Amino acid sequence: MAQQVVAGAMMKCSFGLAPSVLNVLPEARVIVEGRPAASIMDSKPLINIPTFGMCNAPTNPEVIAATAAALGTPTPAPCVPATVAPWVPGAPNVLAGGFPALTNESVCMCTWLGAITIDLAGSLRTMVP
Structure with missing residues (x-):
């Protein structure tokens, strides 16, 4: 169960070099x-979604430029997340602020093809179906 x-x-991001912490603004007024x-x-x-330190995504223009400047040696560049779509899937039968709740099984894709996943949900006792 999620x-x-x-x-x-x-x-964590599949192309990021460091973990990060999810920031949730208290707009939904749902406390868990x-x-x-x-x-x-x-x-x-x-x-x-803050930065993941440095980015290794070969599709990121900054990484491409840094790699070219290093004469082809793969070189990471500062991470600036480029998410344009919501997390998927959510919990369709549990709402937070009128939208499906985010679960530890959800993934958010970065434009540079990185997959952002949840390592530690932050809630220990609250499960969603």
């Missing part, structure tokens, strides 16, 4: 275990 994701959840509950719409770059 866990409800809340503010402070730990995330003392923290704001996340929905699938909590996917805004730099607002909800």
Whole structure:
């Protein structure tokens, strides 16, 4: 069974070099275990999804430029998440602020083809069907 994701959840990107923490603004006014509950719409770059340190995505223009400057040696560049779509899938039968709740099984895709996943949901006792 999936866990409800809340503010402070730990995330990782398949092309990022460091983990990051999900920021959930308390707009939905849904509190789970003392923290704001996340929905699938909590996917805004730099607002909800901060940087993952450095990016290794070979499709990222900054990485391409850094690699070219290093004469073809793969070179990471600063990560700036480029998410344009909500997390999928959410929990369709559990709503947070009118949108499906975010679970630890959800994935958010970055424009540069990185898959952002939840490592630690932040809630320990709250499960969603």
